[in-house]
Amino acid sequence: MEKEKNHSRPVEESDVKDNSRRDFLKKSALMTAVALTPVAAAKAAELHIDERIAGAFEKMPLNVEINGVAHNLMVEPRSTLLDILREQLDLTGTKKGCDLGQCGACTVHVDGHRVNSCLTLGIMVNGKKVTTIEGLAKGNQLHPMQEAFLKHDGFQCGYCTPGQIMSAVACVREGHANSEHEIREYMSGNICRCGAYPNIVNAIQEVKEGGMAI
């Protein structure tokens, strides 16, 4: 990594942080021993201060726009976009089904394209725009695809529905909703345990035939 810097490539903040983290942890242990009086040390232990410092340095900055709102977050590199949405931002509309890319319940849009948020590392959407099911409606006015799912009973238990709707919106925008066959093929990444498929297809066809820009 030292060498990389010599190649005068722009040094990413992340690289520097990563490099200095271990050093910092080593030094911080020393500093703690030197600087803290026994009372303060006991207090620090009680408050898990060292651990919190370690925690802060494990995390990295993530700047991302979610549903039109800019967020400056600190995240662990291993946190998936799905977990960040649900646990850090309380955007629990996006569902966790399999957590392995197999069911589509976690589908969101990143820069307008549908992806599985359970296999997306949050840190990798830095600088991008994410849209979740919470970002589709305009105030109290539901998105046409949400209206169509309601009208056609495009769900039973509703667990897969946020993912189905995010995928359905993308399916129409991509131009992959031209026939029942095509809709079924391009919605195949979204599994519905309740088998609401026929109604989902009807909902999508209505939105597509409505010709509205969505």
Add this chain to the structure above:
Amino acid sequence: MKQFQYQRASTQQGVLEAISKPGTKIIAGGTNLVDHMKHGLIAPDKLVDITHLPLKGITPTKTGLHLGTLALNSVVSEDALVLQKQPLLSMALKAGASPQLRNMATVGGNMMQRTRCTYFYDTTMPCNKREPGTGCGAMEGYNRMHAIFGASAQCIAVHPSDMCVALAALDATVIVVGKKGQRHIPFTEFHRLPDDHPELDNHLAKDEMIIGVDIPDNNFAKNSYYLKVRDRQSYAFALVSVAAALDLSGGTIKKARLAMGGVAHKPWRLFEAEKFMEGKSVTEETFKQAAQIALQGAKAYEYNAFKLKLAPASIVEALKQASGLA
């Protein structure tokens, strides 16, 4: 998932420096790597994110088409040049995974994806690929998805990619880069058979990265077909798949390309069957004989004997579709 460091690479040099250290892995779309990390199959100390490198392009060259390693599977499958020149590749990509996954998956990542053998995924089971020397859970286990060609006593897994089957048929070349510079590897020699080292899927060195794939121009566009047979209509790995490409002149086969997926540790090119078809006329009989030749040396295990019938039937069907006989 174990904690790891994350580095966003902005130069190829930066990637090569990073992967020269043990414990560092490249991440592209993440659809296979993150899955593996969640399953505890691998726990890297550091990931180097290559998605910001300028390797996304799909560009015409003097002799064909170049795909940058970061071109997304969805983008390649719908690219106008790909559809015009190499429709077989588009068909194979569209048969793989789901629209969401294809929006994440990259060319290089797709080539590097590992087997879906369930014993490989199950860390409580023996597996020579995951942990060399522990044995093969599939050999005496439920080996319905496994190989009929080129397996070894160590491993009978198959390579799961659809895209790679098309690229093997289309005589593509893989371009890789390491500290010593670039290498070009014929696509059919990129992946390897398990032999005594099933832990190795391909011939990419640990300190090399893929930068792209070249596909030479050909006359197969009009008569190509990718057939994928699976347990459900979509979003499932192949039981068997066939990439068929023909260059026809009247009713005669000038050139033929044939490769299979779901049958071997690598995309399985059927050179002998191709040679047999060249100069023959387009008839179901020609295709049936080609399929028979293709199956020479095939060997089944307890639960995958059905592939010995499914494979030739699929070859005939794919050739019929490609030639317009169907």
